[in-house]
Amino acid sequence: MFNLIIVVAIVLILAIGYTIFRVTTLVGIAKGDTQKRVTGANKVQAALCVVFLVAGLFGFFYYSFGGLDDSFIQPIASEHGVETDKWFWITMGVTCFVFILTQILLFGFSFKYQYKEGNQAKFYPHNDKLEIVWTAIPAVVLAILVISGWKIWVDITGPAPEESEVIEVYGYQYAFAFRYPGADKQLGDYDYRKIDPINNNQVGIDYSDKAALDDFMGRELHVPKGKPVHLKIRARDVIHSVYQPNFRLQMNAVPGLPTRFWFVPTKTTAEMRAETGNPDFNYELVCNKICGKAHFSMKAIIVVDEPEDYEKWYNEQEALLKQNPGLMAQVPDNLREVAIISADLENNDSNQGVANSESENSSL
Amino acid sequence: MSVTDIQLQENTAHDDHHDDHHEQSFIEKYIFSTDHKTIAKQFLITGIFWAIIGGAFSVIFRLQLGFPDMTLEWLKPILGKWIDEGGKLDQEFYLALVTMHGTIMVFFVLTAGLSGTFSNFLIPLQIGARDMASGFMNMLSYWFFFLSSVIMFISLFLETGPAAGGWTIYPPLSALPQAIQGSAGGMTLWLVSMVFFIASTLLGGINYITTVINMRTEGMSFSRLPLTIWAFFITAVIGLLSFPVLFSAALLLVFDRSLGTSFYLSEIFIGGEALPNIGGSPILYQHLFWFLGHPEVYIVLLPALGITSEIISTNSRKPIFGYRAMIGSMLAIAFLSFIVWAHHMFVSGLNPFLGSIFMFLTLIIAVPSAVKAFNYITTLWKGNIVFTPAMLFSIGLVSFFISGGVTGIFLGNSALDINLHDTYFVVAHFHLVMGSASFFGLLAGVYHWFPKMFGRMMDEKLGYIHFWVTFVGVYLVFFPLHYIGIAGFPRRYYAFTNFDAFSAFTDLNTFVSVAAILTFGAQFIFIFNFFYSMFRGRKAPANPWRSNTLEWTTPRNPGHGNWPGAIPKVYRWPYDYSKPGAEEDFIPQHIPLSQTPESNLEEENELAKTEEVRESKNVEDSH
Ligand code: HEM
Ligand SMILES: [Cu+2]
Ligand SMILES: [Cu+2]
Numbered sequence A: 001m002f003n004l005i006i007v008v009a010i011v012l013i014l015a016i017g018y019t020i021f022r023v024t025t026l027v028g029i030a031k032g033d034t035q036k037r038v039t040g041a042n043k044v045q046a047a048l049c050v051v052f053l054v055a056g057l058f059g060f061f062y063y064s065f066g067g068l069d070d071s072f073i074q075p076i077a078s079e080h081g082v083e084t085d086k087w088f089w090i091t092m093g094v095t096c097f098v099f100i101l102t103q104i105l106l107f108g109f110s111f112k113y114q115y116k117e118g119n120q121a122k123f124y125p126h127n128d129k130l131e132i133v134w135t136a137i138p139a140v141v142l143a144i145l146v147i148s149g150w151k152i153w154v155d156i157t158g159p160a161p162e163e164s165e166v167i168e169v170y171g172y173q174y175a176f177a178f179r180y181p182g183a184d185k186q187l188g189d190y191d192y193r194k195i196d197p198i199n200n201n202q203v204g205i206d207y208s209d210k211a212a213l214d215d216f217m218g219r220e221l222h223v224p225k226g227k228p229v230h231l232k233i234r235a236r237d238v239i240h241s242v243y244q245p246n247f248r249l250q251m252n253a254v255p256g257l258p259t260r261f262w263f264v265p266t267k268t269t270a271e272m273r274a275e276t277g278n279p280d281f282n283y284e285l286v287c288n289k290i291c292g293k294a295h296f297s298m299k300a301i302i303v304v305d306e307p308e309d310y311e312k313w314y315n316e317q318e319a320l321l322k323q324n325p326g327l328m329a330q331v332p333d334n335l336r337e338v339a340i341i342s343a344d345l346e347n348n349d350s351n352q353g354v355a356n357s358e359s360e361n362s363s364l
Numbered sequence B: 001m002s003v004t005d006i007q008l009q010e011n012t013a014h015d016d017h018h019d020d021h022h023e024q025s026f027i028e029k030y031i032f033s034t035d036h037k038t039i040a041k042q043f044l045i046t047g048i049f050w051a052i053i054g055g056a057f058s059v060i061f062r063l064q065l066g067f068p069d070m071t072l073e074w075l076k077p078i079l080g081k082w083i084d085e086g087g088k089l090d091q092e093f094y095l096a097l098v099t100m101h102g103t104i105m106v107f108f109v110l111t112a113g114l115s116g117t118f119s120n121f122l123i124p125l126q127i128g129a130r131d132m133a134s135g136f137m138n139m140l141s142y143w144f145f146f147l148s149s150v151i152m153f154i155s156l157f158l159e160t161g162p163a164a165g166g167w168t169i170y171p172p173l174s175a176l177p178q179a180i181q182g183s184a185g186g187m188t189l190w191l192v193s194m195v196f197f198i199a200s201t202l203l204g205g206i207n208y209i210t211t212v213i214n215m216r217t218e219g220m221s222f223s224r225l226p227l228t229i230w231a232f233f234i235t236a237v238i239g240l241l242s243f244p245v246l247f248s249a250a251l252l253l254v255f256d257r258s259l260g261t262s263f264y265l266s267e268i269f270i271g272g273e274a275l276p277n278i279g280g281s282p283i284l285y286q287h288l289f290w291f292l293g294h295p296e297v298y299i300v301l302l303p304a305l306g307i308t309s310e311i312i313s314t315n316s317r318k319p320i321f322g323y324r325a326m327i328g329s330m331l332a333i334a335f336l337s338f339i340v341w342a343h344h345m346f347v348s349g350l351n352p353f354l355g356s357i358f359m360f361l362t363l364i365i366a367v368p369s370a371v372k373a374f375n376y377i378t379t380l381w382k383g384n385i386v387f388t389p390a391m392l393f394s395i396g397l398v399s400f401f402i403s404g405g406v407t408g409i410f411l412g413n414s415a416l417d418i419n420l421h422d423t424y425f426v427v428a429h430f431h432l433v434m435g436s437a438s439f440f441g442l443l444a445g446v447y448h449w450f451p452k453m454f455g456r457m458m459d460e461k462l463g464y465i466h467f468w469v470t471f472v473g474v475y476l477v478f479f480p481l482h483y484i485g486i487a488g489f490p491r492r493y494y495a496f497t498n499f500d501a502f503s504a505f506t507d508l509n510t511f512v513s514v515a516a517i518l519t520f521g522a523q524f525i526f527i528f529n530f531f532y533s534m535f536r537g538r539k540a541p542a543n544p545w546r547s548n549t550l551e552w553t554t555p556r557n558p559g560h561g562n563w564p565g566a567i568p569k570v571y572r573w574p575y576d577y578s579k580p581g582a583e584e585d586f587i588p589q590h591i592p593l594s595q596t597p598e599s600n601l602e603e604e605n606e607l608a609k610t611e612e613v614r615e616s617k618n619v620e621d622s623h
Helices: A002-031 A041-064 A079-112 A128-157 A269-276 A307-316 A325-330 A333-342 A350-362 B003-023 B026-031 B036-066 B073-082 B091-127 B135-155 B185-214 B227-258 B282-316 B323-339 B352-380 B389-411 B414-420 B424-454 B460-486 B506-536 B602-610 B616-622
Strands: A165-172 A175-180 A216-218 A221-224 A229-235 A240-244 A249-253 A259-263 A283-287 A299-305
Touching: A002 B460, A041 A079, A041 B460, A079 A128, A079 A259, A079 B352, A079 B389, A079 B414, A128 B352, A128 B414, A165 A221, A165 A240, A165 A249, A175 A299, A221 A307, A229 A240, A229 A249, A249 A259, A249 B414, A269 A299, A299 A307, B036 B091, B036 B135, B036 B424, B036 B506, B091 B135, B091 B185, B091 B227, B091 B282, B091 B424, B135 B185, B185 B227, B227 B282, B227 B323, B282 B323, B282 B352, B282 B389, B282 B424, B323 B352, B352 B389, B352 B414, B389 B414, B389 B424, B389 B460, B424 B460, B424 B506, B460 B506
Parallel strands: A165 A229, A221 A299
Antiparallel strands: A165 A175, A175 A216, A229 A259, A240 A249, A240 A283, A283 A299
16 A cells, blocks of 8 residues: 555656646747747856855865764874875875865856857967966876875885784685784794694694794784784685775785785774773774675774783783694694694693793704 | 778768668668667667666665665565565675676776767767768677677576676686675676677777778868767777777686686685685786776776867867867877776785886876866866756766866875775775766767757756756765775675774765665656657757757768768868857858858968868769
């Protein structure tokens, strides 16, 4: 019944619309509008151009400066983010200036030079000087923007500092996994054929590499504040993207092609909670490359700790091998001994395991 | 093709006109027609059909984004099992809708619908030719497009749904049915469909290029070509050089999907097993795709800019400002469009050094684009502007071209792109600069050349309403997307509820959706106007816009061969509007300089002395 009413209403509205259309057309013919070169409607259009310009600019300023319920700027929490944001806003200034100026000219001229009986347009086919000037100005402005952007880009994408924390970020449908190098600070090798979801070897750690034995996995990505963090990024099945807006960080995770991104976080999670006034604030790692059905829910939490807390957390983690003794089957015979020590398989006090493998390493 | 050939063909065209014209069967005349005007209309109608489908898809997923809690039960009669028991849109089908929307809009509406319609319609009419160089190939071009459309349409009804990996169909997602259902049969049909589409584009493009080079009427030198023709010509060249690369990308993908090769696949573990493929690179696909993909942006945009140049000049009653600069900037854009493709790949894992190179190249391309915008604005300056609906749509196009163009400066800067890539900022950018701008070019063209296509006028008032609702609507839909893009909202997301960071702006998203629905609805005003005017519109006068180009010298309903008598000769450029001293505010291209001594410039007076004015009669005798 309700649907029927809607259908009837739509039909009626269409019928009324059609009638109005016919009537105005006939009136137009009667008035002789079709004979005239330009009707009164021309003035109306010109006026609407100005109305649009004014209303549009008003809306633009209103919404850009606080007219929205929420701020659309994500608070920055990385060193390079400060730099990129600076140039983001400089670019914003330049482009907004050009945008506003050209829109004013476009609609302003449309209004000002609307058709008037007896007027003649100016025959003005070209002006070489003017054209050279307005080719040169954008060229120079753009050159400045590009060169500064390029400098930042080179810094961001340059080699990570020696002392960086190296962490592996691994994307798969539909989650992220994080692998830490363990006490030896060396990520072990990987091989996608070693992936073994049953024994929890999600990222294909290759246990024939000694450095892999003490690697541990994190469900959340912990990073220390103020230290360079070097993410080594891989993917298992399709392309994903490691994206975090607060850090102004993004890099695709590509199957078969390891990628990387390094950055320096500048605010701990606790500090961000205080700054945003949101006690539940978390840094969220976002998948930002279409990767299938649940792409929109693929995420992970990043925790930025004070360096001391980070060290403490780091040292408390257990090697994957320890949590999943079934993986021992993947360790070659000649490394079993070492594995027992570096993954601390006999002892529950993980600190001792760390100490052991450290001395192990320094002797190499 | 040699000169004699062309003349022969002209002769046949003549004969056609005089003798066989009335004997053409319905099928020959309207279906398997080789007449460029009929083919143009076929492209246009097919394009309108696809635009409605593509637009309707965007409305469905905008409903999902704007009203996440709404039940879509009422769509069940159309979408069937893609609406689940709870009345929610299937998550994977959401991606399929986005993918099909993008594919349809970019390829079927704005490539075929825009170039196909106007290159076909205007090239012969504006350069003074009886038809395309090869009418048969031209017909084939349409029917390949038709076949491609049918295949894509069928893919919508597959059990596993149409392709769903985004219109860019990046592998491995598009290569592995295990990763997403749409990569099963839907993807196969997508690829097959695109192969026919590419064939269609190439057949059309070869024809446009040949026709422009070889078949211009006497006096129509390249420096007297209307900017529309320049734009179509350059577009065809770009298409000819870039579409084959898409073909190769698709072909390798077909091999990977069906023959077990590893061009794009390496070290993949999916569905509980490790695939044997090793050594391929997904990045290779991206390079190949964007080698077409970026030029494609200009393939859809340049024809729209050409149409705008013509319409703005005509309706400002002024010559286009900087005719040569306009051609120069189009050539520059065409060239540069081939060496900027990797700006879509800054965070793909591309070598950062390459990223730097492509950043520099990308920002160079902004310069000729800026020049074009300035030239349009200067053309309006001191004009005597007549606001036809076509003129309004052209002004709207320039407005979008600027608003969408400036955000390219952010995205082309690789350091800034890190945070903007694949967010709604990109969606806002390309919808304005390429989607809406080109779409407005298409609409402007229809309003402007409708009288020539169908011999009748479209209703102006409906045109005005259509323009204002659409123009304001487009801004209301796409401008707010910048804000949520800066806030980091990722594109191709079914919902934003899973992230704290993206839980804001629900009102804004609702607002955008409402605006999108209204804008989409307003297009039916156009559709009504279009079909109504086709049959019941006011009969068009010979030259309704008092325009200079040659198409307005043909009869109201030009037959096969376009001009009943000889093809007019051209004596001047197409932009002699409001020339000082002239009686009228326009002097068409076929008026000899020697007949307009009162308005000639000095060098034109010189030319007029040596000008050989051709009497139409003599010409006809001469062949
Ligand atoms: C009624 C008008 C339109 C609306 C409301 C609309 C809306 C949208 C939205 C919301 C998306 C999804 C963004 C995402 O999740 O990534 C999208 C994608 C897209 N749209 Fe539109 N759009 C419209 C018209 C157009 C036009 C005219 C074009 C022509 C170029 C176009 C081209 C695209 C493309 C290429 C994509 C990307 C598809 C993909 O991600 O694979 N759209 N559109
Ligand atoms: Cu993902
Ligand atoms: Cu591009």
